Amino acid sequence: METWKRFHEKELTHSMAHYLQAVASLTRERGDATVSDIADRLGVSKAGVTSMIRSLRTRGLVRHERYGGVELTEEGRRLATRTEASRDVLTQFFTDILGLPPDAAAEDACMIEHLVSPASMTQFLRLTAMLRSAHPAAERFREAFREYQRQCAGGVAGAECPVCKGRCLKEAFAELEDVAGGSAAAPGARS
Amino acid sequence: METWKRFHEKELTHSMAHYLQAVASLTRERGDATVSDIADRLGVSKAGVTSMIRSLRTRGLVRHERYGGVELTEEGRRLATRTEASRDVLTQFFTDILGLPPDAAAEDACMIEHLVSPASMTQFLRLTAMLRSAHPAAERFREAFREYQRQCAGGVAGAECPVCKGRCLKEAFAELEDVAGGSAAAPGARS
């Protein structure tokens, strides 16, 4: 009943994950990462970078000495790589499988990339790879899913949404400008 | 290049989402939500609840007067319902589609429930419903996906992972105690 508190005990916060990614990509691109480069890339002040670097250093994720450059430790690189991989997989999942526009996909991936467990990510990767593949079952499914979505979005009247069958949650996610009508019934359940 | 900063501009923080859910479920179960109930349910101090309530009130998500009960506004209820629906859909996706154990699924869903956009959630819902359905294409796919995972986990030697084909990211998510060998090749890409 207190799972939710572990949010703040994740090994990386959202900010940390992005600092690590910035250091990783700057190192790749320029050979090293300076405080100014990081500040520019992330759109924060240099002072902010300095203090975050200190925090990452005490966690053993970067090496840094006064007025010097910043580089990832082994552990830091591991986490940066993992986060980048997560982002890539999730972005692909959101665009190619869920069919979101690229910018929406990128945004969602960015929000959750550091929060999804490695076990889930492995499965996300597999599912995405499989669903994108030329495997006949995958092609067949993609076709069927397209049809399914047409039905769902197509304004099915009353409580007879063929997708969710009486437990349709779609309207819970409906913003005002949503696609069309369709479905009814109330949510429910708890955890 | 600053998408990541919008993390803190989401309409709900992780904490807020859970306070709203607590109020919603207590109201369902007991008829009303007191500060103590909320504190107990969330495992925080009553003082913490008071201050969060104040913050939610100024955002127009709850009604509350000194020494009184707490209730959701229309907007608060909308957000609570949406978050609960997201959690339910994601949990189902993680267990039934990705095949995670229930507690891992619940944990991951809890972490991201408030961060995934409504548009994505609608698609998550459709995909999950479709993949769980008796539709022949779905049944066929589930079978094929099980086989696929066996291959992936089954220790395919060298760079010839048939799943990811030269861009296998699986090892990026490998914790030390990971299932088995399999795949090679390096990650890459950036956003």
Place this chain on the structure above:
DNA sequence: CCGCAGAGTTAAGCCTGCTTAACTCAAAAT
């Protein structure tokens, strides 16, 4: 060899979300 620009740092402050400690209040028990 010196000085000056700019990279980097510290200091102080703000906001969020939590804590504990100490207070106030409402209402039940006597």
Place this chain on the structure above:
DNA sequence: ATTTTGAGTTAAGCAGGCTTAACTCTGCGG
């Protein structure tokens, strides 16, 4: 009617991440 109790509140403090302002280095031009 008064006391007691426990629910609710405020106050003060801490940690994370940011800001601006003001400082200190480093190192290049002259």
